[in-house]
Amino acid sequence: MRVPILKQGDYLIAPIQSALSDADFLRMQNELVDQVGKLRSRGVIVDVTALDVMDSFATRTLRSTALMTRLRGAETVIVGVQPEVAFSMVQLGLTLRMEDVETALDLDEGLAFLDRQTKG
C-alpha cells in the first residue's frame, strides 16, 4: 500500500492509511527525503493514526526518516500514535529509539508544532 505524499504550503504530509510492509515504509522514506528537496519543504508530518502496530522496524524507519529529512533542512513530526500502540511500544522497549524524534497528538498539533519551529 503506497503512502500518498501531500503538499500543504511549506510542509509535506504523509498520511499512512493501512498496515505497511517494510518495503512500503522504505519507499515512503525515500519519497519524503526526495520530495523535501524538490518542493523545498520546511517540515514533514507522518500521520500514523491508522497503524495498529508499530514494531521495531516501523519505529527505526520513522526515526531514520526524521534524521534524514532534518539533514535536508526539514523538521519531521510523527502524529497520531494510538494509546494502545504507545503502550505496547513502551513495553517493547522502543521509547529510547524515538527520543530524538518529535511527536504530536494529531495533525492539528503537528501543524502547530511545525509553525512554531519554522516561522517562530
Added chain:
Amino acid sequence: MADEMRVPISTDADIITARQKGRALAEWVGFSGSDLTIIASAISELARNIIEYAGHGEIIIRLAERGARRGIVIVARDDGPGIPDVALAMQDGYSTGKGLGLGLPGARRLMDEFEIVSEVGKGTTVTVGKWR
C-alpha cells in the same frame, strides 16, 4: 474460526498477514484494547526474526485453554542457523542482524509466557503465550 492457524513466513508481507491473523484470533478469544496490539506486536517481532536470521519459517497461532482461562499461544519456528548463545540473544540491544536487538527480549516483556529452544544448525522455536 479455527483453533489453530499456520502462516508461512518468508517475505515482509507475511509479517503483516501473521499479525493480522493473530489479532483476529486474539479478538475471538476475547482479548481487547491494548492486549490486541501487544499480541500483534509480539508476532511482528518474532516473524521479523525468522526472516532476518533464518530466511523462512512459520508462525503458528493457537487458542489455549487452562481450566477456565483462555489464552493465545504463538509459536515461531524456523530451520535456520540457530542461536549459539541464547542468554546473550535475550539481552536488550544485542543483535547480530540489522535490527535493534529488541525482538526477543521485547516479545518476552510483551507476553505472559516465553520459551525459546534453539539448536545451532537445526533451528529455533520460540513459544509465547498470553492469558486472559
